[in-house]
Amino acid sequence: MNDLRIGHGFDVHRFTDEQTAGVQKLGGVDVPVERTLLAHSDGDVVLHAIMDAVLGALALGDIGTHFPDTDPHWSGADSTVLLRQVWQQAKERGYGLVNLDVTVVAQTPKLQPYRSAMTDHLAAVLGAPTDSINVKATTTEKLGYIGRREGIATHAVVLLGRLR
Numbered sequence: 001m002n003d004l005r006i007g008h009g010f011d012v013h014r015f016t017d018e019q020t021a022g023v024q025k026l027g028g029v030d031v032p033v034e035r036t037l038l039a040h041s042d043g044d045v046v047l048h049a050i051m052d053a054v055l056g057a058l059a060l061g062d063i064g065t066h067f068p069d070t071d072p073h074w075s076g077a078d079s080t081v082l083l084r085q086v087w088q089q090a091k092e093r094g095y096g097l098v099n100l101d102v103t104v105v106a107q108t109p110k111l112q113p114y115r116s117a118m119t120d121h122l123a124a125v126l127g128a129p130t131d132s133i134n135v136k137a138t139t140t141e142k143l144g145y146i147g148r149r150e151g152i153a154t155h156a157v158v159l160l161g162r163l164r
């Protein structure tokens, strides 16, 4: 039974200390924020968790080994480009998406208005129907580092199936 592979990903990025009001990529979508996320790449914590889930399903380690933050090549990198590279690894091994479930944990910004755009973006990148992808957003009821608006976390679970 090697037809199905499950993977889990988790990532956290902290907000910058200064007010850096602008646009933050989340799930590949431009989301207006009061402070952007600190990161070597574009800080798209949603796509990072998804990449780690896919790499986990494929038993290929994590994004830190594939795109080391010590490598200037990935400085400011567009995470959608990185996700395409990770997804190529799945396709080369004959896997397609069964389904993807994502939970973004953020006290701020409010993500509800961007969920469907994120789903559409992920469907396009992963070559999958939108009804195989679910993006949820939740807060921590103002508890802990997320609740103190210090950063954003994301959990992702992916199921891959062999296409041939």
Ligand SMILES: [Zn+2]
Pocket: 011, 012, 013, 043, 044, 045, 048
């Ligand atoms: Zn990350």
